[in-house]
Amino acid sequence: MALLLGFLLLLLELCGNTLSLGSRSSTEGTEVLELQLPATNYETKDSYKAGPIGGLFQIVHIFLRVVQPNDFPEDILRKILQKKFDLSTDYEKIIYYEIGVIICAVLGLLFVILMPLVGCCFGLCRCCNKCGGEMHQRQKKNGPFLRKCFAVSLLVISIFISIGIIYGFVANHHLRAQIEKTRKLADSNFRDLRTLLNGAPAEISYILSQYTTTKEKAFSDLDNVKSLLGGGIHEQLRPKVIPALDDIKAMAEAIKETKEALLNVNNTLKELKKSSAQLNTSLSDVKRDLEQSLNDPMCSAPPVATTCNNIRTSLSQLDDNTNMDQLPSLDKPIDKINDILQTNLSSLVQQGYKSFNDIPEMVENQTTDIISDVKSTLNSIGSDIESIGEQIPIQDQLSNFMGYINDTETYIRRNLPTLEEYDSYRWLGGLVVCCLLTLVVIFYYLGLLCGTCGYDRNATPTRRGCVSNTGGIFLMVGAGVSFLICWILMTIVVLTFVVGANVEKLLCEPYQNRKLFQVLDTPYLLNENWKHYLSGMVFNKPDINLTFEQVYSDCKENKGIYGTLKLENSYNISEHLNIQEHAGNISNDFQNMKVNIDNIVLLDEAGRKNLMDFSFSGIDAINYNIYLAELSKAPTKGNLLSFADDLEVKANHLPHGSLKQSLKNNAQTIRTIHRSEVIPLEQSMSSVYQSIKELQQKSSGLGMKVTNTLSSLDSAQDFLTTRISSVIVEESQKYGNTIVGYFERYLQWVKISITEKIAACKPVATALDSAVDVFLCSYIIDPMNLFWFGIGKATVFLLPALIFAVKLAKHYRRMDSEDVYEEF
Secondary structure, three states, rough: OHHHHHHHHHHHHHHHHHHHHHOOOOOOEEOOOOOOOOOOOOOOOOOOHEEEEEEHHHHHHHHHHHHHOOOOOHHHHHHHHHHOOOOOOOHHHHHOOOHHHHHHHHHHHHHHHHHHHHHHHHHHHHHHOOOOOOOEEEEOHHHHHHHHHHHHHHHHHHHHHHHHHHHHHHHHHHHHHHHHHHHHHHHHHHHHHHHHHHHHHHHHHHHHHHHHHHHHHHHHHHHHHHHHHHHHHHHHHHOOOOOOOOHHHHHHHHHHHHHHHHHHHHHHHHHHHHHHHHHHHHHHHHHHHHHHHOOOHOOOOOOHHHHHHHHHHHHHHHHHHHHHHHOOOOOOHHHHHHHHHHHHOOOOOHHHHHHHOOOOOHHHOOOOHHHHHHHHHHHHHHHHHHHHHOOOOHHHHHHHHHHOOOOOHHHHHHHHHHHHHHHHHHHHHHHHHHHHEEEHHHHHHHHHHHHHHHOOOOOOOOHHOHHHHHHHHHHHEEEEEEHHHHHHHHHHHHHHHHHHHHHHHHHHHHHHHOOOHHHHHOOOOOOOOOOOOHHHHHHHOOOOOOOOOHHHHHHHOOEHHHHOHHHHHHHHHHHHHHHHHHHHHHHHHHHOOOOOOOOOOOOOOOHHHHHHHHOOOOOOOHHHHHHHHOOOOEEEEEOOHHHHHHHHHHHHOOOOOOOHHHHHHHHHHHHHHHHHHHHHHHHHHHHHHHHHHHHHHHHHHHHHHHHHHHHHHHHHHHHHHHHHHHHHHHHHHHHHHHHHHHHHHHHHHHHHHHHHHHHOOOHHHHHHHHHHHHHHHHHHHHHHHHHHHHHHHHHHHHHHHHHHHHHHHHOOOOEEOOOOOOOO
C-alpha cells in the first residue's frame, strides 16, 4: 500500500508540474498537410506475462478464492481509512471478511502447537514399548493386505508431498529470478519517465515549429494566385465562353474554306467549258470526215449501201451531250466572300480568346497588394507563435519533478543491493525448507524401495532380511524427522499465507479490477474537507470531478496530461487559442479583395458584322442543282469506244478500197479522242460534282448557323456581364477559405495535440503497474503464495505419511519376537 501511495504521489507531482506548464500555450490547431506528432517509443512493456508458471499461480488464486470468497470490502476499507486505521468499531466485519484466512491460520497454529506435543508423547510412548514400540508383530490373517495398502497409501502421499516440494523449489527460484530483474525493470521505467518529461518540451517545440510548414504552404498558394484564384474564375467561365468562341472560330474557318471551294469550283468549271468545247470540235471534225467518206461511190452499190446507211444513221452518237456554257459563273459570290474576308475574323476571335485567357493574369495584377497584406498578417501570427514558444519555461517547470525522479532512482539503486542480499538469505532459507522436506520424502521413498524389494513373504518377522529391515528403519527415520521439522515448516507457511493471501485479496486483485482506485476516489476520504482529493491536490479546487481511476485509465490509454488531469479548469487552452480570432484576421484581408474583370469582349462589332455579311453573302442561295444536273451527264451521247469498235467491224466487211481505209482511220481517231479528251473530262466533271455537293452541304442553313453562333456569343457575353462578379466572389471565397483553412486546421491540430497527445502519460501508468502489479504482485506475492501453497501442501501430507510410515515399518523391520504355534 505504501508503494502504491508513493507512485500516486509521483503522479500528483507530475500533475503539479504540468499545471504550472499550462499557462504557456497559445497555439492551437489541427493538421496542415500531414501534421503528426513524432511517435515516442518506450522500453517498458505495458503488460506482464508470467509464462508457464502462470498456470501454477492460477491454481493458488483459485484456492484463495475458495478460502476467501468475499468481495473486496470497499465499505470496510473506507471506514478504516476515515477512522485513521482504528479497527475497534468494525472488528466484527473485518473478522467476517477474514474468516477463511483466520480459520486456515488457526488450523495451522494448532498444527504447530500439537505436532511437537504429539511427537514428544509418541516418542515417549514408543520408548516404553507402547504405541508400536514393542519389537513384536502379531500374525494376522490380513497382514499382507494391510502391508500392501500401507505401502500404496504412503507412495501416493509421498507423490503428493513431492509435488508440493516441486512447487516450493519452482516458486523459490522464480522469486529470486524476478528479484534479479527488478533493477532492469526500475531502470526502464525511469528512462521512460525521463523520456516523457524530456519529450514534452520537444513536442511543444515541434508543434509550434510546424507553423512554418503551414505558412510555407499558404505562401505557395498566395504566390500561385494566378493559377488558383484566376484559374478558378477562368474554369468557372470556361464552359460557357469557350464553346461560343469555338463556334466563331469554326465559322471563320468555314468562310475561308467556302472561298477556297468556290474558287476551285469556278476555276474548274472554266476549264470544263474549254475542254467541252474542244471535245465538241474534235467530234465535229470526225463526224464531217465520216460524212465525206460515206459519199464515196461504193456506198451506192447494193451490198455496201446498207452498211453505209447504218453508219450514217449512228453518227448522232458523236454529238456533244453537255452544255457547259449555260452554267452561271460563280464570280459574284466569290467577290462577296473576298469582301467579307477583308475583315480578319480569325484575328478577332483570337483577341477574344486572349482577352478571356488573360483573366488569371488580370487577377494576379489586381491582387498584389492584398496578397502582400495577407503575407504580413501570416508573418505577424508566426511572430506571435514564436514568442509564445519562447515564453514557455518548460525545463524550469519540470526540473523539480526530474529531481524527484533522480532522488527516487538514487534511493532504489542504493537499497536494491540490500534487497538482493536479503533475498539471497530468503532464497537460502527457502532452499533449506525444500531440502528438509525432500530429505523426509527421500527417506520414505528409500523405505518403500528397500522394504518392497527386500521383503520375503516366507520369512518370519524375526528372520526378515537386512534390506527389508533397512527399509523399515528409513521409514521410522522419515517419521522422526517429520515430527522434528513439520511444526517449523507450518509456522513459515502460516506467516507467508496470512501475508500473501491478504496482499493478494486486498491489494493485487482490487488494483487489477480498479476497485482500489474507486475506494481512493471516495469523497472526503483522504481529506475530510475535500470532495475530490486529486483535484484538490492539483487545482486546490476539490469540487472538480478528477478521480484516480479516471487519471489511471486515461494514462493507460496514453492520453495527454492536459486532458487527463482536466487542466482546462486551470488554464483553458480554447480561450487562449481562439481559432476564429486568428482565422478572422486572415479573412478580413480577403474580404478587402477587389477583382475587376468586367471589360472582357469576346467579339467586337466588326466581327459580328462580318458574320452577318457572310450569312447574307448568297452562298446558300446558289442553284447548285443546275450544276449537279449538268455535271452528272456523260460528255457524249454515245460511247465512243463502242462506236469505234462497231465502225471498225463494219469497215472490215467492206471491199478493199479507199472507203474501207477511211472508216478504219476514223475509228482510230475516235479512240484517240476518247482516251485523250473524254476520260479527263469525265474525271474533272466527277471531281467538280463532289466539290459542289460539299459546298451545297456547307452552305445549307448558313443563315441559321450564323444566327445560332451569334446567339451563343450573346449568351456568353451576357453571362460574363451578369455573372462574372458573382463568380469572382465565389472563387475568392473559396480561395480565401483554402488559405484560412490551412491555419484553422493547424490551430485545431495544435489544440488537439496539446489537449490529447502532448506528454502522453502512459509511462506513469506503466510505472505504477510495474511497482504494484508487476513487482509487488507478480514478482513477489505470486511466487510467495505458490511457495506456501506447495510447502503447506507437503507439510499437511506429512501427517498421514507419518502414520502410514510407522504402520508400514512394522511389516519391514526385523522383530525381536514373534507368535509361536505348537503342533498337537
